Amino acid sequence: MKIVMLTGSPHNPGTSKQLADAFEAGAKEAGHSVYRYDAGLQGTDQPHFLQLEKASGMEVGIPDNDPVENDVLPHLLKADVVVLVSSLYYFGINAQLKAVIDRFCDYNHELKGKKSVVLVTGYGSQDDLGAIKLQLQKLQKYMRWPSLGDIYADDSWNQRKLAVYVQQAHDLGQSIK
Template identity: 25%
Template sequence: MKVLVIMGSPRSQGNTAFLLDEILSELEKEGIETRKIDIAQASIKPCLGHDNCAQYKKCPQNDDMDAIFKEMSEADGFIVATPVYYYNVTAQLKAFIDRHYFLYKHDVSLEFKAVGVVILAEEQGLDDTLNTLVQYLDSSFKVKADELVVLTGYAAREGDAKTNTELINLARNMGQTLASSLKENS
């Protein structure tokens, strides 16, 4: 079993990355393979909005999305994570989400046995960001809000998550819950 994580934070060692590592550690303890893709480090160009997208056999953008789509198709579980930047997902994650239009136009719908969402905010934007990610997951993978394992919380400054026992426990519990779901649905 494998869980693929898409991290939308531009800070590779920030609060979001720290909590993801806690989640992944729990999954790995259960023998589940994990892979975290830091999309801020990947080459992901924005969608060009071709009216004739469905006519292309391959997206004309030459970047890392084809490889990421391949990894997604091979994963049993999926986690998407983002800090809240200006009341919603980061620009890096929005570009990633928009590129799923190609799959949509080609009637490709991936299925996962367990799906998680991680969102951290300084003080506002959790609800709007969760709504964005629920809509993305539902339209791209037919994952409904009640099928998600969700971790939301607050971390005002870089490094705050490392000292927040409640967030750390929530992350570990999320990893255990996802591991159980994967094993039950295998």
């Protein structure tokens, strides 16, 4: 299967990166191809957001060198599985991943019906992850992306507990069918 993994954390190495790395390794071991875009690790010279003109309601066009338009979206259109990876930022996904997801709007119909996986880390409890779960479940439902498995790793500051989630991510990657 063709898997596209979108990560958002600017922290390298970070807890969500550990889940992403483990899932990717498991998926590759199972024979899948994985295209990965680390939105949070793009340089400052890369366009991240659609800029607005000074005139109200006027948008600037997407630059020709836009990596999301030129590279990420073509991979997404061909993908069988979309993997979204984020750490918890306040109550939702991080801005870098959100900026990529916001670019889906021109391709909503073409992106419908893919399968999905969500990998999230947070330093708090499962209760603290409630809002991000709802946000991502609503996205999955809207996009008609049935979940192949989601991991919400709470207390990710705890290395012993995080190691369990990392193993689960690896196993989930291997189990994709």
